[in-house]
Amino acid sequence: MPLKKTINDSHSRWMDADGPAADIAISSRIRVARNLAGIPFPHLLDQKKAEDVIHAVRLAVIDKDVSSKVGNIELSLLSEMSPVERQILVDKHLISPELLSNFERKAVVLRDDEVISIMINEEDHLRIQCLIPGLQLQEAWDLINQVDDSLERTLDYAFSEKLGYLTACPTNVGTGMRASVMLHLPALKLIKQLGGVLNAISKVGLTVRGLFGEGTEALGDLFQISNQVTLGQSEEEIINNIVAVVSQIITQEQAARNALYKNRREVIEDLVYRAYGTLKYAHILSYEEAMRLFSELRLGIEMGLVSGVHARLLNELTVRIRPAFLTKLSGNEMLAHNRDVFRAELIRKEFSKLQ
């Protein structure tokens, strides 16, 4: 049942915009890679062996001890879902786009609140993810750590004293951990300081990506900051490093917002209310335009200029206006133009409910 709810509901816990520094830090995510000892990595497995891995994880997650510690979790095969349903899981950031290729061999474990998800047979046998709102990397790690410990009671991990957790790709070996924070940085962009800030990040061993990972545009002024190094640093060191850098960026963005408000208040207000008005009344909206308008309106919400719209709604809408969810809602494949019309209608309806 939880899977149906996950697919039918665009809402996910991370969208609640209620964590620390939530006016700039949208969400915090940690993923750890784990592999089973003595079994080749997923890319070398045939269908039968891949199913064995899924079976082993299934046995581990139905363990009573696991459910008592981890919560209400359920394993689903990717092959049980339609292409649209699979894509919705990607759009909600619960699985990576990579899990979609060769999906016959893959599975996902989801906790009912979607805070915990485990991808099975992605690049590694297990990729355990925790995704929560605001800047809460330590909390995310505590949760992952618990899930990891309880799975390890049943599963034998590929681990070496010297190199730590062994992964298919040498970029993940060691902690196997990728921690990231999603930041909303429109003011730094407006004052043309973004390039410098992002450049500095890459100099301290961190990576910047767009909303849907590497190689994607920074849609909606959203940036994912994550660690690059996984070997030779403890999980706590990795987290502390990111938190220190992210806190700096947050301070910069805050300063930029304050400066804009103080010196160019009419510019900010115009931007925000124009976006509000367009979203409320437009009849054709492309995904890119909607994401830009969301970013501008979000800035107004975060700065306290707009009341009556919650950032949670915008977070949910970013998933609902993606092609997959639109297809699901309309019950049909649509041409791009029709989709833009349908998207605008959906947003208009949501905004007309607001006071």
Added chain:
Amino acid sequence: MMCKRCGQRPATMHMTEISNGKKSETHLCEACAREIQAQGFGFSFSPQLQLHDFLAGLLNHELGGNKHDHDELTGKRCEKCGVFEGQIVKHGLLGCGDCYPYFEDRLLPLLRRIHGRTRHTGKVPERTGGRARLIKEVNNLKSVLKEAVSREDFEQAAQVRDQIRQIEKSLEDGGGA
């Protein structure tokens, strides 16, 4: 050329992608192309595959491979999973956990280049961690000892020292293996 999406089948479809007003070429296998068209979703390059290309390049360099050598089934073979050095070079992925010790000589320089270090200092699994866990505990206790001594808390220091000796003795006896 391999498919840019799955990286596993040869690319036979060459499509023009228009996104954000920019035109670009993309190369896909038939299966992936069909899947994308059926879904009607915008295509975005798989991030990991790009990274793999990059890594494969690095590995090619570290493993002393020849750039033009595209025959995968060459070089040393992991005794455990049977993966060829050539396959690792080409795909940027190891075959199994045992590939690490097996190809260690060639991997270490690569790990140093990626991570700057070659020794894990993070979490150790409770059950399968074995000796690593005990060693980590000794290291933790040693810093506790140092701190106790600097505080001149000799009672605690003596206690911690005994604990360290006990674990070290069990390590010498092959404990945790």
